[in-house]
Structures are given as C-alpha cells and as structure tokens.
Amino acid sequence: MLQFIRLGFFLALRQVRRASKWTTGLIIFVMTLTFLNLVVVPGILVGLIEGAVSANKEYYTSDILISTLEKKNYIEQSPLIENIIRSMPETLAVSPRYLSSGTVEANYKEASKEEEIDSAGAPFVGIDPIGEDDLTGISGFVVEGEYLAPGDYDQILLGSYLLTEYFPVETASFPTLDNVKVGDKVRISIGEIKREVTVKGIVKSKVDELSYRVYFVDTQFRDLIGRNDYNVGEISVRLKEGVDPNVFKEALLRSGVGEYARVQTFEDAQPKFLKDIKDTFALLGNMISSIGLIVASITIFIVIFINAITRRKFIGILKGIGISGRTIEASYVFQSFFYAACGSVIGILVLYLFLEPFFLAHPINFPFSDGILVAPLNSTAIKILILVVTTIIAGYIPARMIVRRNTLDSILGRN
C-alpha cells in the first residue's frame, strides 16, 4: 500500500543526490530567500512598531503605569499607593511623577509686547532624578547639557520637541522655541506662578512622551504646584523578571488602588495608534510576503516543470516498466519538500543565529523608533508550513501534468 511512498522517496533521493549541485544549490538559495522574505519583511515592519512599543515601555510606562482617574489632576492617596507598591515583593523600582501643564517662554526679556514672546506649552513633570533614571534611564537621552541632580533648583530639562532646532515643524497648535540653548534662562508659567529657570539639558528620545516634556526636580516642583500632600500625577513601576504585569495589576486593583487611580499594564497604556499601526504593518508585511510566496511557488513550479519535461522520457520509461503514476508524482513531491525544507532550515539558521541578534544589537534607525526584527517561533513555524505546503503543491502540479501524458509518447519523445 505504501510502497509508492517508499519508492517515490527512493527515486527522489537518487535524483536529488545525482542532480547538478549548482542547480540544487540555486533552488535551495531561492527557497532560503523566499523563507527570509516571508519572515523578515513582516518581521521588520512589525519590529518597526514593536521598537516603538518596547521603547515606550522601557523609557516611559515601564511594566505598570498608574495614572489619574478621569477629571482628576492627581492621584489621591499617592503616598499610600506608593507604599503598597513598594511593599509588594514583585516590585523592582518605582518612580512617582508630579504632573502639571505649563508654558515655557524664551525671549521674554527682549520682547516689547506680550504677543512677541516666544512661548510653548508643555506638560511639566517633577521627578526624583535618581529614581527616574533607575527606572527609565532618562539620563541617557540628554543630548545636550547635563541631567538633573537631586539638589538642583530652578534648573530644568527641556524636551527636544519644544525646540525649533530639534523639531523644525512649527504649527499654531504646536509652537516651538527658537534659539534656546543649554545654559539659557527661560521663564516658566504654571497657572499664576512665573519663574525664571535655567535650561540644564535637552532630552531627545523617539518616545514622544519624553521629548515634549519639561523636567523639574520633584522637591521644587511640588512646591511650585502646591502639592504638599505628595499626591503625584503618575507612577511607573518596574517589575522583577518573569512577573506577569497583568497579575500585578490585578493584585493592585484587589488592594483598592483602582478607587484612586487608573492602573494599566504597559500594553494597556500603549497609544491606540501604535496598536493600529502594528496591525496594519503586520497585514502589509503579510501582503508583501504573500507576493514572495507566489513568486517562490512559480519558481518551484517552473523548476519542477522543466525538470519533469526534460525527464519526460524517463517518466515514460518508469510508467512503461510498471511504476505507478502516483509513485512518480510522490518522487517530485519529495523533491519539492526537500528544497523547501533545506531552504527553511538554512533560513532559520540565518534568521535566529544572525539576523535577529544583529537587529537586536543594531536596531534600524527609523525616525520614530529603533526597529528590531520580530520573528516569534510560532509564527515562523506557521510560515514554514505555508512555504512547505505551497512548494509541495507547486511541485506536484507539473509532475502530475507530465505523468498524465501518454506513456509511449513520453518514451518516444512524441508530442
């Protein structure tokens, strides 16, 4: 019953073994490229967004982000919540941030009229410089000047999006400041309070939240906004390795934190457009790689067809001496499988031993993210399956076309 498989495999093995090494190598090379096209193109497109998502988590939200309830300007019972978080064994680091909105003015000394003042509105953030840096590594994004120190007073870090030099796209709704350098004095306004401060450094990151904020040391900022109750605007929490953020979130909600604040995992806190773009790019990637798959199928079809056509006489002889059509078809199916399997194996080695580590070490410098290559094993396995099945079909069809021809015509080379 299964001898057609055994003999088909036997014939395929001999044919592959004794085929031209160049031809076999070329077919496997095409299959490898197809596999990489299937995995790498969507992987980079998804990785482009994944880079933004992971940067958002790494440098802003951390694993858990606790923020204000709707219509509230601060998180009530912040010190209590902070204590709860710090007492939980899963917590690795915590950074509470005071939040307020305000305005930064640049040329207020030279301007003769109020309208001539160069100003930009921005979220103001009061941070514990050491705690925040431990959690998000923000000091690494200071591209000019220096990072804040705990004792700094009347000194700020400016997000690069607030400066024309770094963000030369000024619109009415998003004004930027001209000619502001590190060491310059600027005037900040929070409600009625105005204060002259020095720009200690510029923060530039591909995470938007970091680049359009103005940073103060928390001790001074608390006084400026009058938050003597120590209630902050947001708290980022880094969890220990292996802790599921969802489990931690549930634990916080069970302890009543939800009454005073919104508790989100980093995934919940992702901007919606990132999620949408991620899905869109995944779809786009799949569409592009589908074209690659079609090209590969046609390639295999042509290769097997030419192979079968040039071997038509031998297919005829096989049929003539009593070898069944499905044995001959099986031999071509095995050959197709061999090419697809070899291409996939080499592709996997290139992908996981070279490309993925390479892109992790050297992310692609996209304007809004550091793109990595996202190739999870389960989706790669599905793509291998698709490639193998497509290749087998592409190999089977031409083999069947030739096998179905008249035996004697094939032996004698008659049309």
Added chain:
Amino acid sequence: MPLIQVTDLIKTFKDGEKETRVLKGIDFAANEGEWISIMGRSGAGKSTFMYLMSLLDEATSGEIYLFGKDTHSMNAQEKTGFRLNELGYVFQDYALLPDLTALENVAVPLMMQGKYKSEAYKEAKKSLEIVGLGTRLNNLPSQLSGGEQQRTSIARALAHKPKILFADEPTANLDNESSETVMKLFQEVHKQGQTIIMVTHEETFSKFSERVVTLDDGKIISDKPAS
C-alpha cells in the same frame, strides 16, 4: 488458450486532419514459451504492433487478450500493474534511468512490486550476475558500454520473471559482439520457457527465434517458422 490473442487490430495516427492507418486489421496469436520475431521494412508497423500488444499504447480498434484477459476493459492503473507483474521490456535505446546505478535500475520494478529494498537488491544483483554484470552493479548507465546497458535492460526486464518479454530492436544500437551476447541471453532464458516477442529488421537475429511474423503496410504478410 494462447498467451496473446489479437483480433482485427487497427491503429490510426491523426495529425490534424490527416489520418494515417499504420495497422490495418491484424489477427495474431502467440502461445506460451514461443519466441517470435516480428519483421518488416521500416514503417511496416512492427514496433506499433508490439507496443499495442505490450499495453504501452492504445489501439484504435480491435481486441487484444493477454492470458485470456481482455485488455480493452483495463484502466490505466490496471495496465500499469499488468506491465509491472506480467510483462518485461527491452528497448532499442536501453531505456535505463540515468540517475540510478545498474543495480538500482533493476531493483526499481521489484520495489514497486512491494519488495523491501534489501530483497529487491538481492534479486537485482542475481539478475545482473546472470547477464554477466556482477562486477558493474554500482555503475551509472553513463559508465557502461552500449552492450552493458542493454544487458542491464534485459536484467531489469527479466528480474521480476515476466510471462512475456517484449524486445524492440534490442540489437539495433549494438556492435556484432554485443548483439551476439544479447541473443545468447535470449536463447538461454527462452530455453527455460520464457515467451519472447522480438521486433527486429535483421534476419540474422530472427533466426534465433522459432517463428517469424512479417508485416508490410500494416498487415501480416507471412507467419512461418524461422528458417
């Protein structure tokens, strides 16, 4: 009951509108153990006749009975199975598979019959030893001479002990010495009761057989014992 019974066999080839009738109503019978040479000038229809009897081609009309079985009622799969188990073929151009060694070429039909590789190889080796190629088992066809290739082809045709051996101009591409060797091989297997239907245009070799059927213009013009 004859081994082969052919009645009013007609074969027509079509080329667009043009029809060429190659066989024009042949009646023929072959008994078990006979060695029959089919002769005739080029274009007489002798190879076509043999291909039809050996189920490699389809007749336009007429009947072919092999071992009393009407071949017209067989489907393609049954014919393939019949060729595998009951018939053996020796072609003019040897028809060996270039990717397979002599041993593998002979073993393939045996494996198709369901034999395991080791068993098929054992029988194939025995068959190749009979035709004098015991030392050339692992050579590819391209590494064998014409005579050796034809002997490999004979070994393949006989390995599964067919009831009828069909040979289409088996010596046409061989030198005299190799042709003699092939004929002696045929003689030996025939002595053991093998039925042979051989197409040839060389009278020298038709003399090895017992009966000579001569075709001309798609008809049998003589059917007599070999002189």
